[in-house]
Amino acid sequence: MKPISYIPPADSIRAVIDRFAGERAEQTFVVFPETDAQLNYGQLQKTVQQHSRYFRSLGLSKGDTISFMMENGQTSLELFLATLYSGCISSPLNPAAGQDQISYVLEHSDTTVVFVSPQYREQVEKAAVTLDRVIIIIETDIDQGAKWPVAPADEGIQAEVVGGDDGLLMYTSGTTGRPKGVILTNTNLLAGGMNTAQAHELTAQDRTLCVLPLCHINAQCVTIMAPLVSGGSLVLPHSFSVSAFWNWVIEHNVTWFSVVPTIISYLMHNEGKLSGTALKIALNKVRFGRSASAALPPSLHAGFEQKFGIPIVETMGLTETSAQILSNPMPPKKNKYGSPGIAFGTQIKVIDEQGNTQPANIEGELMVRGDCVMRGYYKNSEATNEALEPDGWLHTGDLAKQDEEGFVFVTGRLKELIIKGGENIAPREIDDALYSHPSVVEAGAVGIDDQHYGQEVIACVVIKNNAEVSEKELLDFCFEKLGKIKTPKSIYFFEDLPKGPSGKVQRLKLVEQLKVRSII
Incomplete structure (x- = not known):
C-alpha cells in the first residue's frame, strides 16, 4: 500500500476525530483486551462529544485544565481525548509521584477538575486540602466510567479549537527540583504523532500495543497520537504484563509496539506460553x-532481535518535543x-558553547527545532527563555555527536x-x-548505570552528630515524600560530601x- 502523506490530516485533535469519523466511521480505533470492548472512529466521536456535554455541565470552558490520576482503561482514554476535543487542557498526574509533587502540580496547573481512580482518591484529597481554591474530584472507574455529579448539557463545549490552542500540560523534572509544566499545543501534539x-x-493498516501509562508523554504522543493521525488503531490494556504481552500482540494482530528498555529486558526473560520457533512464527505480522x-544497551538490542525475530528501532524524544525527534x-x-x-x-x-554548529563527530549540545517543540513552560518565563531560542531552537540539555x-x-x-526507566x-x-x-x-x-532501568538512584548523606538513623528509616521517609520511582535504591552514609567553592555538592566527584x- 502507498504510504500516507506525512502531513497532519487536520489542524486540531477535534478536527482529526471529526474527519475520520466521517471517512471511516466503522473502522476500529481502539481495542481494550481485558473487557473485549472496542471503539470505532464513529463511536469515538460520539463518546468524546458526550463527555464534552458533561464538561459543560460542570462549568468548564475552552482553556480550562482537567487533571487525571488513573490507570489505563477505556474511560481513561476517552477522557483524555475528550479533553482535547473540547478545547480544554489535559494535565495528567503520575500516581507514582510523591505527595508533595502531586500537591504542587495541582496547585501550579490551575486544575479545575480531577478524575481519579478509587485507589488514588485519598492522595488527591490530601493534596486538594492544601490548595487555596476548591477543585471538583470525580471518582472514576477506568472501564465503567465516571460518577458524574451532574447531568450532561444539551450541547458540548462549542468554542472553536485550532492548532495554536493549548492541549496538554505535562510536568517534567527540572534541575531546580520543582517540576516544570510543559505546554504542548494541538499543533505540537499532532506533529509529535506525525513524526x-x-x-x-x-499506515491505516497498522495497529500498535500501548502498555506505557497514559500519564507518560510516550503513550500520549506515540501510541495514541500516531495511530490517530495516520488513521490506524491501537490495543490498550490496563498496564504492562510480561505474561500477557505476546498474547495481546498475537490475538489482536498488532503490527508494532512502543516500549522502554526496561520492558525489553523483562520480555527477554519471559516468553509466555509460546517460545522459540513457534513464537517467532506467531509474531510474523x-x-x-x-x-x-x-538508552538501549546494544547487547540487549541485539539479543532481543535474535530471540524474537522482531527488529527494534531505537528512538529519542523529550516531553518538550511531543515525544519524538530522532529515530x-x-x-x-x-x-x-547505540544511536537513537x-x-x-x-x-x-x-552546537558548541558559543552556539556554533559543530562538525561531524565533534561533541556539543543537541538542539532541535520543529512543529513538535513546546510552546513553553507554564508560568515560568525564565525557564522558557533559557530553553527556547528566539528562532525556535530548543536546548535539549543532551551532549551528543552527529x-x-x-x-x-x-x-x-x-x-x-x-x-530511570524512562x-x-x-x-x-x-x-x-x-x-x-x-x-x-x-x-x-x-x-548510576543499571542494566534493568538504564539508571538507578543512589543517595549519600551526612547525619547529625550522635543521631541514630538507619538506611531503612531514610528510605521509608523518601518513599512517603517522593513515591516509589524516585526513592533511592540505596542510601550511603558519609562523614562529608565533596563540594565546590559555592558549597554545592559535586556529584561527579x-x-x-x-x-x-x-559501592558502585
Missing part, C-alpha cells in the same frame, strides 16, 4: 518494536546500535537529570526530601568516591 508516523512508515525514553530508519534501511537515529520531521544540530550520515550518538547530559528525576528532588529529615545535614543523589569505596 512517529513518518519515521515508522505507518509484527513489523517492528520501538524503544525510547532511555533509526525502518528496516531494511541502515540502523546503528536521525531526524524525522525536525531540524537538529549540535556522524557523517546524520546519526546522533548521545554522550552525556549538560543537566544533572537521572533517567522517568526524568532531578537529583535536587531527592536532596530536598532528605534535607527535610531532622537527622540529615548533607545530601547528594546521583544516577561523589560518584568517584562511591567507586573508590567499591
Whole structure:
C-alpha cells in the first residue's frame, strides 16, 4: 500500500476525530483486551462529544485544565481525548509521584477538575486540602466510567479549537527540583504523532500495543497520537504484563509496539506460553518494536532481535518535543546500535558553547527545532527563555555527536537529570526530601548505570552528630515524600560530601568516591 502523506490530516485533535469519523466511521480505533470492548472512529466521536456535554455541565470552558490520576482503561482514554476535543487542557498526574509533587502540580496547573481512580482518591484529597481554591474530584472507574455529579448539557463545549490552542500540560523534572509544566499545543501534539508516523512508515493498516501509562508523554504522543493521525488503531490494556504481552500482540494482530528498555529486558526473560520457533512464527505480522525514553544497551538490542525475530528501532524524544525527534530508519534501511537515529520531521544540530554548529563527530549540545517543540513552560518565563531560542531552537540539555550520515550518538547530559526507566528525576528532588529529615545535614543523589532501568538512584548523606538513623528509616521517609520511582535504591552514609567553592555538592566527584569505596 502507498504510504500516507506525512502531513497532519487536520489542524486540531477535534478536527482529526471529526474527519475520520466521517471517512471511516466503522473502522476500529481502539481495542481494550481485558473487557473485549472496542471503539470505532464513529463511536469515538460520539463518546468524546458526550463527555464534552458533561464538561459543560460542570462549568468548564475552552482553556480550562482537567487533571487525571488513573490507570489505563477505556474511560481513561476517552477522557483524555475528550479533553482535547473540547478545547480544554489535559494535565495528567503520575500516581507514582510523591505527595508533595502531586500537591504542587495541582496547585501550579490551575486544575479545575480531577478524575481519579478509587485507589488514588485519598492522595488527591490530601493534596486538594492544601490548595487555596476548591477543585471538583470525580471518582472514576477506568472501564465503567465516571460518577458524574451532574447531568450532561444539551450541547458540548462549542468554542472553536485550532492548532495554536493549548492541549496538554505535562510536568517534567527540572534541575531546580520543582517540576516544570510543559505546554504542548494541538499543533505540537499532532506533529509529535506525525513524526512517529513518518519515521515508522505507518499506515491505516497498522495497529500498535500501548502498555506505557497514559500519564507518560510516550503513550500520549506515540501510541495514541500516531495511530490517530495516520488513521490506524491501537490495543490498550490496563498496564504492562510480561505474561500477557505476546498474547495481546498475537490475538489482536498488532503490527508494532512502543516500549522502554526496561520492558525489553523483562520480555527477554519471559516468553509466555509460546517460545522459540513457534513464537517467532506467531509474531510474523509484527513489523517492528520501538524503544525510547532511555538508552538501549546494544547487547540487549541485539539479543532481543535474535530471540524474537522482531527488529527494534531505537528512538529519542523529550516531553518538550511531543515525544519524538530522532529515530533509526525502518528496516531494511541502515540502523546503528547505540544511536537513537536521525531526524524525522525536525531540524537538529549540535552546537558548541558559543552556539556554533559543530562538525561531524565533534561533541556539543543537541538542539532541535520543529512543529513538535513546546510552546513553553507554564508560568515560568525564565525557564522558557533559557530553553527556547528566539528562532525556535530548543536546548535539549543532551551532549551528543552527529556522524557523517546524520546519526546522533548521545554522550552525556549538560543537566544533572537521572533517567530511570524512562522517568526524568532531578537529583535536587531527592536532596530536598532528605534535607527535610531532622537527622540529615548533607545530601547528594546521583544516577548510576543499571542494566534493568538504564539508571538507578543512589543517595549519600551526612547525619547529625550522635543521631541514630538507619538506611531503612531514610528510605521509608523518601518513599512517603517522593513515591516509589524516585526513592533511592540505596542510601550511603558519609562523614562529608565533596563540594565546590559555592558549597554545592559535586556529584561527579561523589560518584568517584562511591567507586573508590567499591559501592558502585
